[in-house]
Amino acid sequence: MTSLLIITSVEKLQTRVNSVVKSFKNIPGIYVSLNKTQKSTENILRKNKINTNKIFFIDCVTSEKTKEDVLHIAPDQLDLLSSAINTFIKDIKGKKFLVVDALSTLLIYNDENKVVKFVKEVTEYASQNDVKVTAFSPKTKGEELLNKIFNFFDEVKKR
Amino acid sequence: MKKILLLAFLIAGIILAQKNVEASSFNIQITIPNDYKIMHPGEELMASIKLVNLGSSGREDVFLDYWITGPEQNVILQRKETVAVETQANFIRFFDIPEDAGLGKYCLHFKVTDFNGKESTAEHSFEVAQTHIDRQVSYWFAGILAFILLIYIISKSRPMLKRLQMQVRVSRMVKKRLK
Numbered sequence: 001m002t003s004l005l006i007i008t009s010v011e012k013l014q015t016r017v018n019s020v021v022k023s024f025k026n027i028p029g030i031y032v033s034l035n036k037t038q039k040s041t042e043n044i045l046r047k048n049k050i051n052t053n054k055i056f057f058i059d060c061v062t063s064e065k066t067k068e069d070v071l072h073i074a075p076d077q078l079d080l081l082s083s084a085i086n087t088f089i090k091d092i093k094g095k096k097f098l099v100v101d102a103l104s105t106l107l108i109y110n111d112e113n114k115v116v117k118f119v120k121e122v123t124e125y126a127s128q129n130d131v132k133v134t135a136f137s138p139k140t141k142g143e144e145l146l147n148k149i150f151n152f153f154d155e156v157k158k159r
Numbered sequence: 160m161k162k163i164l165l166l167a168f169l170i171a172g173i174i175l176a177q178k179n180v181e182a183s184s185f186n187i188q189i190t191i192p193n194d195y196k197i198m199h200p201g202e203e204l205m206a207s208i209k210l211v212n213l214g215s216s217g218r219e220d221v222f223l224d225y226w227i228t229g230p231e232q233n234v235i236l237q238r239k240e241t242v243a244v245e246t247q248a249n250f251i252r253f254f255d256i257p258e259d260a261g262l263g264k265y266c267l268h269f270k271v272t273d274f275n276g277k278e279s280t281a282e283h284s285f286e287v288a289q290t291h292i293d294r295q296v297s298y299w300f301a302g303i304l305a306f307i308l309l310i311y312i313i314s315k316s317r318p319m320l321k322r323l324q325m326q327v328r329v330s331r332m333v334k335k336r337l338k
Contacts, residue, residue: 028336028337053336054336054337056329056332056333056336068332069332069335069336071325071328071329071332073325079318079322080318080321080322080325083322083325083326084325084326084329087325087326087329087330088329088333091329091330091333091334092333092337093337
C-alpha cells in the first residue's frame with residue numbers, strides 16, 4: 001500500500017494526522033499543511049512527541065517566509081505545489097512519506113477538476129517513487145471531490 | 160519643271176532629315192552617386208554631369224535640358240539652362256523630388272543642344288522609395304512590438320523561473336537536513 005485517503009470528522013482530524021505521522025517514526029517526509037500554519041502544525045506534532053527534524057513542511061497558509069527551511073506556496077498555485085512535492089520526492093533518497101492535511105481545503109481556492117488533476121499527479125508520482133502518501137479530508141467537506149479522487153488512492157478509510 | 164521641283168523638295172527633305180538625326184558633337188555622362196540611387200519623396204537628388212565636346216576646340220554655348228520622368232512616364236520636373244563649354248565641362252546639379260512623388264522607378268533625362276541645333280541625350284535611372292519617416296515609424300512599431308513580445312515572454316516564463324527557484328531551494332533544504 002502506498003497511498004491512503006483518510007476521511008474523518010473535523011474533531012478527530014488532528015489526532016488521526018498525529019498517529020499517522022508518528023507511525024512513520026524516523027522516516028523523512030513531506031507535510032503539506034493546508035489548514036494550519038507550519039508553526040502551529042509543528043508545535044502540535046512536537047507536543048505529541050513526534051520528531052519533526054526530518055519533516056519538510058510546505059505551508060499553504062502563511063504567505064510570508066518565516067523560516068528558511070519551510071516552503072510557502074499559495075493554495076491556488078497547484079502547479080507549483082505539485083512541482084515542489086515532486087522535487088522533495090526526487091531529492092529525498094530512500095523511504096519517505098507524504099502527508100496532505102487536508103485535501104478539501106484546496107476546493108476553497110481551486111476549481112474541483114484542477115484539484116482532481118493535482119491529486120492524480122501527486123499520487124501517480126508518489127506510487128512511481130515508492131512514497132507512502134496519506135491524504136486527509138474532513139467528512140463533511142467536498143463530498144463530490146472525494147467521490148472523484150477515491151480511485152487515485154490504493155485505500156480509503158472512513159473513520 | 161514638275162520633276163525639277165520634286166527633286167528639289169526631295170533634296171531639301173533629305174537635308175532636313177539629316178539635320179534632325181544628326182547628333183551633336185557632345186558626349187554626355189550622367190552619374191548618380193550610390194547614396195542618391197534610392198531617394199525619398201521631398202529629398203534632393205544629386206547628379207554629376209560630364210560634357211565632352213568632341214567636335215570643336217573653341218568655347219561654345221550649349222542649351223541643357225533636364226527632366227525627370229516618373230514610373231508612369233509622366234514628367235515630374237523640367238529645367239533648362241545655358242552653359243559655355245570649351246572641350247570639357249563637369250558640373251553637379253540638384254533636383255528636388257516632390258513631396259507627393261509616388262514610389263517607383265524614375266529616370267533623369269539630359270539633353271544638350273548645340274548652337275546648330277544638334278542634340279545629344281543621356282539618361283540615368285533612380286528609385287523613389289518609402290520615406291525616412293515611414294521607415295522610422297516602422298522601426299518604432301517593430302520596437303514596440305518587440306518590447307511587448309519581451310514582456311509577454313517574461314510574464315510567461317515567470318512561473319517557470321519561480322518553479323526552478325523553488326526546486327533549487329528544495330534541493331538545498333533536503334541536502335542541509337538529511338546530510
